[in-house]
Amino acid sequence: MTGARFVHLTRRDDGVALIRIDRPPMNVLSEALLAELAGFAAEVAGDPSVKAVVVAGGPKAFAAGADVTEFTGPEAARLVAGAFRRALDALGRIPRPVIAAISGYALGGGLELALACDLRIAGAGARLGQPEILLGIIPGGGGTQRLARLVGPAVTKELVWSGRQLGADEAAHLRIVDRVVPDEELLDAALGWAAELARGAVVAMGLAKRAIDDGLGRPLPEALDLEAEAFVEAFRTEDARTGIRSFLEQGPGKAGFSGR
DSSP: OEEOSSEEEEEOTTSEEEEEEOOTTTTEEOHHHHHHHHHHHHHHHTOTTOOEEEEEOOSSEEEOEEOGGGOOSHHHHHHHHHHHHHHHHHHHTOSSOEEEEEOBEEETHHHHHHHTSSEEEEETTOEEEOGGGGGTOOOOSSHHHHHHHHHOHHHHHHHHHHOOEEEHHHHHHTTSOSEEEOGGGHHHHHHHHHHHHHTSOHHHHHHHHHHHHHHTTSOHHHHHHHHHHHHHHHTTSHHHHHHHHHHHHHOTTOOOOOOO
């Protein structure tokens, strides 16, 4: 295990890396914590032994939001927004599946952290929301953008304007959360899901992730060009050779991938 003050990284034998936020009791996201998170995300992104990633918090909170004590004015707000941008963009650049394991509260910056992951699994008791409007401000860590891309502008406006909290089931209904499990099973379920993905063709998963994420904001012809480039690049991997050979010899679904 490697760690700094507020974030800890554990590499597991199954190829899963666990990034845990550890600033009890509520895992408030300070600039210092976000800098640590950005560093670990970059470290994981450059480690070929990591096949999938889980981001988790503590029992009371995945992350309850930004550190409001750092909101001292417009220039401070610019610094906070920059810290969020660097950390969450670094998470998004990990070329592997990244799963948020949402326990307890994921509010404001905490929900924005979860939205920067590829997939989200929540404990049944989780509470999610963008309550910044209750402070007279708006989300500044990607909430107006990542959430709108996930659930559409109308739902995003309602959640941002009201500042209300969602239970896990409503969040799943809106597709903010992909799976809901009992609270006591959350971490094991997230790690198991990540381990399942880690056994697959993870380089191709990373190429697909890049094509999907980078293509969303582009005109369709440009996005299709991105996909075509990623498609060709996938054929350069050992996994592609393995998968195609296995399909021809044994049929679909029998390949054992190396992640290379």
